[in-house]
Amino acid sequence: MTAAAPIIELRDVNKWYGEFHVLKDVTLEVAKGEKVVVCGPSGSGKSTMIRCINRLEEHQSGRIVVDGIALGDDLKAIDAVRRRVGMVFQSFNLFPHLTVLENLTLAPVKVAGIAPKDAQATAMALLERVRIPEQASKFPGQLSGGQQQRVAIARALCLKPAVMLFDEPTSALDPEMVGEVLDVMSSLAAEGMTMICVTHEMAFARAVADTMVFMDEGRVVEIAPPSQFFDSPANERTRRFLGKIIGK
Amino acid sequence: MTTAAAWAKKNLFGSPANTVLTLLGLALLWQVVPPFVGWALIHASWGAGTPESCRQAGGACWTLLAERHRLMLFGLYPYEQHWRPFLAMLLFVALLAISSQRRCWRPWLGALWAAAVVLIGVLMWGGVLGLATVETAQWGGLPLTLVIAVLAIVIAFPMSIVLALGRRSQLPAIKAVSVGYIELVRGLPLVSVLFMASVMFPLFLPEGITIDKALRALVGMTLFTAAYLAEAVRGGLQAIPKGQFEAADALGLGYWQTMRLIILPQALRLVIPPIVNQFITCFKDTSLVTIVGLYDLLAATKASLNDPAWRPFFVEGYLAAALVYFCFCFFMSRYSQWLERELAKGSR
Numbered sequence: 001m002t003a004a005a006p007i008i009e010l011r012d013v014n015k016w017y018g019e020f021h022v023l024k025d026v027t028l029e030v031a032k033g034e035k036v037v038v039c040g041p042s043g044s045g046k047s048t049m050i051r052c053i054n055r056l057e058e059h060q061s062g063r064i065v066v067d068g069i070a071l072g073d074d075l076k077a078i079d080a081v082r083r084r085v086g087m088v089f090q091s092f093n094l095f096p097h098l099t100v101l102e103n104l105t106l107a108p109v110k111v112a113g114i115a116p117k118d119a120q121a122t123a124m125a126l127l128e129r130v131r132i133p134e135q136a137s138k139f140p141g142q143l144s145g146g147q148q149q150r151v152a153i154a155r156a157l158c159l160k161p162a163v164m165l166f167d168e169p170t171s172a173l174d175p176e177m178v179g180e181v182l183d184v185m186s187s188l189a190a191e192g193m194t195m196i197c198v199t200h201e202m203a204f205a206r207a208v209a210d211t212m213v214f215m216d217e218g219r220v221v222e223i224a225p226p227s228q229f230f231d232s233p234a235n236e237r238t239r240r241f242l243g244k245i246i247g248k
Numbered sequence: 249m250t251t252a253a254a255w256a257k258k259n260l261f262g263s264p265a266n267t268v269l270t271l272l273g274l275a276l277l278w279q280v281v282p283p284f285v286g287w288a289l290i291h292a293s294w295g296a297g298t299p300e301s302c303r304q305a306g307g308a309c310w311t312l313l314a315e316r317h318r319l320m321l322f323g324l325y326p327y328e329q330h331w332r333p334f335l336a337m338l339l340f341v342a343l344l345a346i347s348s349q350r351r352c353w354r355p356w357l358g359a360l361w362a363a364a365v366v367l368i369g370v371l372m373w374g375g376v377l378g379l380a381t382v383e384t385a386q387w388g389g390l391p392l393t394l395v396i397a398v399l400a401i402v403i404a405f406p407m408s409i410v411l412a413l414g415r416r417s418q419l420p421a422i423k424a425v426s427v428g429y430i431e432l433v434r435g436l437p438l439v440s441v442l443f444m445a446s447v448m449f450p451l452f453l454p455e456g457i458t459i460d461k462a463l464r465a466l467v468g469m470t471l472f473t474a475a476y477l478a479e480a481v482r483g484g485l486q487a488i489p490k491g492q493f494e495a496a497d498a499l500g501l502g503y504w505q506t507m508r509l510i511i512l513p514q515a516l517r518l519v520i521p522p523i524v525n526q527f528i529t530c531f532k533d534t535s536l537v538t539i540v541g542l543y544d545l546l547a548a549t550k551a552s553l554n555d556p557a558w559r560p561f562f563v564e565g566y567l568a569a570a571l572v573y574f575c576f577c578f579f580m581s582r583y584s585q586w587l588e589r590e591l592a593k594g595s596r
């Protein structure tokens with residue numbers, strides 16, 4: 001962890017779905033290069049929180065600042081934040097009517113205005129990095145789940161984001177494909193990418209995370225480095241959750 | 249022969265019930281086919297002739313077509329100018345043939361359409377290049393049907409996309425306008441839309457300004473078709489998972505980029521069958537423009553039977569018109585099947 005100004009800052013963020021209070025005074029700081037793993041029971045607001053960071057959901061009170069840009073109703077700011085933040089979804093969300101390569105070059109060409117040739121070169125380099133360059137001209141429907149998720153990671157990387165958000169990237173995968181996706185994420189982490197991952201892959205969290213965040217009922221209950229988080233959690237609810245998930 | 253016999257035994261006489269059905273079917277065919285062949289082919293009269301010669305032959309009077317086809321095809325268009333609508337028709341068919349090729353789906357196709365429409369307009373209207381002016385009131389037959397149907401479809405399609413997007417819009421005003429338009433037009437019979445376009449519309453225009461009758465019919469057809477198409481398109485939009493919108497948002501694509509590049513290509517592919525259904529309906533519904541006094545293919549066919557001497561042979565006339573309608577509709581139907589297969593290649 002570094003002491004520099006945080007690249008992501010959430011301060012007293014609150015969000016309601018109608019009457020339902022999903023996020024309650026959520027405060028979290030992420031430093032440049034920090035790897036944060038978020039866990040917590042289903043419905044605790046993990047997805048909602050990270051989706052607020054790139055404004056897929058809007059928050060009603062509190063401050064969210066990404067790389068110095070405060071998120072609000074300003075559409076320019078939202079676009080700027082989205083340029084800096086890549087997102088990987090549980091259900092991949094690749095564009096089925098475009099080839100793998102087209103999935104990767106779409107945003108660089110149409111949003112960033114990069115020349116198609118350059119975008120393709122970048123895309124091929126990224127496909128090398130996620131180890132599926134040979135699938136470039138296939139359609140997403142012709143790939144396995146693990147391959148699709150790796151394409152999705154490459155697509156999110158295409159705009160050279162400063163931060164990557166992962167929302168349970170492996171929970172829609174067959175067990176034998178989880179490893180290949182986590183490998184890609186680990187090597188991304190090793191290269192110094194700032195990452196926020198919602199995941200219940202605890203072995204991955206222990207190996208990669210700088211910081212563990214536990215959420216329950218819309219609150220951030222505990223923030224701690226993994227060693228402390230797993231071995232001596234401070235909060236009773238964290239302990240119960242870990243007991244269930246690791247099966248101690 | 250043995251394989252054919254085996255096939256027949258298995259498929260036609262496999263069970264007592266099947267045997268009965270097969271025999272009944274054969275009896276029916278025996279009742280229908282020979283008399284029809286006798287009428288349509290053996291006793292028919294072909295080529296030039298008179299109603300009298302037809303009556304003597306006793307069968308189908310294809311002579312009617314030989315004698316009257318120009319009236320059926322071109323309606324009231326001045327006889328010695330028929331080469332103009334004929335050429336326009338050929339242009340239309342060529343345009344459709346080109347447009348149906350996937351490798352021609354390039355920006356220049358739009359320019360080609362614009363150029364062709366202008367050229368067809370010049371041919372039909374005249375008034376320049378030494379061509380005599382022919383008012384649209386004199387247009388008729390197949391060219392009129394094609395002009396109205398094709399232009400109505402081509403204009404209504406993009407309109408319907410805008411309406412469908414409008415109906416799903418977050419902006420209350422745009423949504424209200426789209427819903428209001430679609431529900432209003434869908435709630436009216438086409439006949440009344442045509443009447444409104446043709447009779448009421450001019451009442452709202454300032455004095456002295458008149459809008460051409462064929463144009464008014466075209467506007468009516470377009471407005472009507474767009475409302476129905478919009479609902480088909482909306483069906484496709486609804487089938488697209490939320491994740492596609494979110495992925496596009498997360499990549500920073502704007503609303504129109506998301507729609508144009510991500511959502512519509514998938515949504516429209518899903519609704520090719522209902523869209524083509526609506527195209528076919530539109531094509532056939534052009535026959536209703538006759539109620540505002542235009543002579544489309546069907547009305548021109550009817551007009552060609554006005555002569556009492558030819559009137560007994562109306563069956564042949566309508567059969568010929570039906571065949572023309574069928575050819576175009578069948579082409580659209582087959583084309584949509586091909587298009588579905590073509591677009592599904594690779595993906596999914």
Ligand SMILES: Nc1ncnc2c1ncn2[C@@H]1O[C@H](COP(=O)(O)OP(=O)(O)OP(=O)(O)O)[C@@H](O)[C@H]1O
Nearest residue numbers: 017020022040041042043044045046047048049168
């Ligand atoms: N669009 C919505 N409208 C109303 N309630 C919603 C909406 N989206 C989520 N919720 C509710 O908000 C709560 C938090 O949802 P969220 O998806 O953030 O949970 P999560 O921690 O990611 O859970 P999971 O582990 O199941 O993904 C849940 O109780 C959910 O039912």
Ligand SMILES: [Mg+2]
Nearest residue numbers: 046047048168
């Ligand atoms: Mg979730």
